[in-house]
Amino acid sequence: MHDESTPSSDLLGGAWGGSSRRDFLRLAALGAAAVAIPSAVSGCVLTAAGRPKLDFHDDFGVLNYAYALESIEAKFYERVVANPPSDLHAGELKILGDIKSHEVQHRRFFKRSLQILRAEIPEIVFPGVDFSTRMGVLTQAKAFEDLGVAGYNGAGKRLKLAEFLTIAGKIVSVEARHAAALRDMLNPGSRDFAGDDVVDENGLDRAMEPGAVLDMAQRYFKTPFRIAGL
Amino acid sequence: MTYNTSSHLATDGAPKRLVPISAVAAQMAAEGLSGIVTDVLNFALTLEYLESDFYTRGVGTSGLIPADMQPVFDQIRKHEAAHVALLRNVLGSKAVAMPTFDFTAGGMFGDVFSNMQTFAALAQAFEDTGVRAYKGQAANLMGNKAVLQTALQVHSVEARHACQVRRMREQKGWITDSERGNLPPATQGIYDGENNRFQFILARPGSSSTWTEAFDETLTKGQVLTIVAPFIKGGL
Numbered sequence: 001m002h003d004e005s006t007p008s009s010d011l012l013g014g015a016w017g018g019s020s021r022r023d024f025l026r027l028a029a030l031g032a033a034a035v036a037i038p039s040a041v042s043g044c045v046l047t048a049a050g051r052p053k054l055d056f057h058d059d060f061g062v063l064n065y066a067y068a069l070e071s072i073e074a075k076f077y078e079r080v081v082a083n084p085p086s087d088l089h090a091g092e093l094k095i096l097g098d099i100k101s102h103e104v105q106h107r108r109f110f111k112r113s114l115q116i117l118r119a120e121i122p123e124i125v126f127p128g129v130d131f132s133t134r135m136g137v138l139t140q141a142k143a144f145e146d147l148g149v150a151g152y153n154g155a156g157k158r159l160k161l162a163e164f165l166t167i168a169g170k171i172v173s174v175e176a177r178h179a180a181a182l183r184d185m186l187n188p189g190s191r192d193f194a195g196d197d198v199v200d201e202n203g204l205d206r207a208m209e210p211g212a213v214l215d216m217a218q219r220y221f222k223t224p225f226r227i228a229g230l
Numbered sequence: 231m232t233y234n235t236s237s238h239l240a241t242d243g244a245p246k247r248l249v250p251i252s253a254v255a256a257q258m259a260a261e262g263l264s265g266i267v268t269d270v271l272n273f274a275l276t277l278e279y280l281e282s283d284f285y286t287r288g289v290g291t292s293g294l295i296p297a298d299m300q301p302v303f304d305q306i307r308k309h310e311a312a313h314v315a316l317l318r319n320v321l322g323s324k325a326v327a328m329p330t331f332d333f334t335a336g337g338m339f340g341d342v343f344s345n346m347q348t349f350a351a352l353a354q355a356f357e358d359t360g361v362r363a364y365k366g367q368a369a370n371l372m373g374n375k376a377v378l379q380t381a382l383q384v385h386s387v388e389a390r391h392a393c394q395v396r397r398m399r400e401q402k403g404w405i406t407d408s409e410r411g412n413l414p415p416a417t418q419g420i421y422d423g424e425n426n427r428f429q430f431i432l433a434r435p436g437s438s439s440t441w442t443e444a445f446d447e448t449l450t451k452g453q454v455l456t457i458v459a460p461f462i463k464g465g466l
Contacts, residue, residue: 170448
């Protein structure tokens with residue numbers, strides 16, 4: 001398990017403001033969550049068989065699932081921005097750069113917050129994804145964002161700790177903003193930003209169960225996750 | 231106004247997701263609505279009434295919305311009307327009545343239905359408020375999973391709307407720090423607190439603005455009601 005190189009003293013919280021340029025964790029806030037740690041540890045770290053696992057039997061499994069999805073998105077945009085298609089329209093690289101930053105921050109949030117409770121993320125691959133054209137990149141980005149929205153919407157009810165639900169809510173609306181922007185880039189000025197293909201007659205966005213989301217997302221992990229607790 | 235949205239036809243030819251309103255409403259009501267859930271849903275209904283009435287009037291005002299912006303605003307109108315219909319269906323006899331709205335806010339936005347700039351500015355204000363309002367209530371709905379999921383499904387639609395309106399107004403689709411951008415100072419309360427850098431247990435006081443863009447923030451019911459009160463005749 002590797003971490004972003006952070007001094008261990010940083011992780012133990014110290015005081016607010018002591019190191020204003022660095023991140024730190026306030027472990028006291030973990031409180032209620034701490035009681036679930038022992039089982040969660042067994043549930044999400046690398047298994048004896050060496051194959052990573054997502055175990056949905058508690059909140060940490062759900063958060064690790066979110067971490068896995070964010071990791072795909074972050075890696076996707078990092079690759080796009082590092083080597084953007086030459087036919088992007090003016091201003092579009094800036095938008096993709098913003099989205100990349102957000103997804104990297106989401107990944108960082110989960111990685112740092114979950115600490116030893118986090119799942120090992122397998123190598124991420126993009127089989128069949130066209131990184132060389134504007135259409136290929138925007139279409140794939142749209143698919144990832146719509147899937148992320150549906151995934152968070154479907155997973156929220158599994159969370160038992162209110163703080164986790166709220167943080168998921170803070171992230172999902174940003175994913176929805178991404179989805180709308182990408183959809184409008186593909187078909188400007190149309191109804192597609194919140195099109196009838198994703199928003200139903202009751203005005204509801206999609207919600208997908210983790211199993212259905214992972215059916216679509218597993219292909220982006222070189223070694224697919226083992227799934228438990230669904 | 232009518233709350234039946236089924237007569238509005240999609241014009242983009244996209245495959246439609248057909249889910250009968252009665253099925254969703256029945257699912258939400260199946261577990262029974264506790265007092266707190268009923269309160270949250272009526273709070274949501276009040277906000278949806280406001281948005282629905284706002285867009286119904288705007289879209290219905292000839293000469294206000296330029297032709298190339300009509301599809302977007304009609305799509306939003308359609309969703310807000312559907313949200314009203316759904317919430318009224320779930321709440322049944324417990325649903326609050328629609329207030330009378332004053333979208334000029336006592337004259338502050340006197341040209342709201344004659345000046346597209348003003349109309350779009352208020353649209354952004356209402357959508358960004360709606361996103362924060364639903365987010366702030368999610369934890370209160372944890373006791374009823376069907377209601378919680380439905381609220382989340384509304385929440386992300388409001389975020390799609392917010393992004394679209396912001397971009398049409400030459401703003402980023404996401405919120406940087408607590409910037410209200412080109413909205414008037416009276417709307418600052420909608421963005422206060424969006425510069426929060428403490429997420430769950432992770433504090434990043436020196437982080438870049440992209441850290442704040444990556445997380446939308448909550449508003450309490452009280453904060454939201456303070457924001458919308460000027461638009462409700464007779465107050466709340």
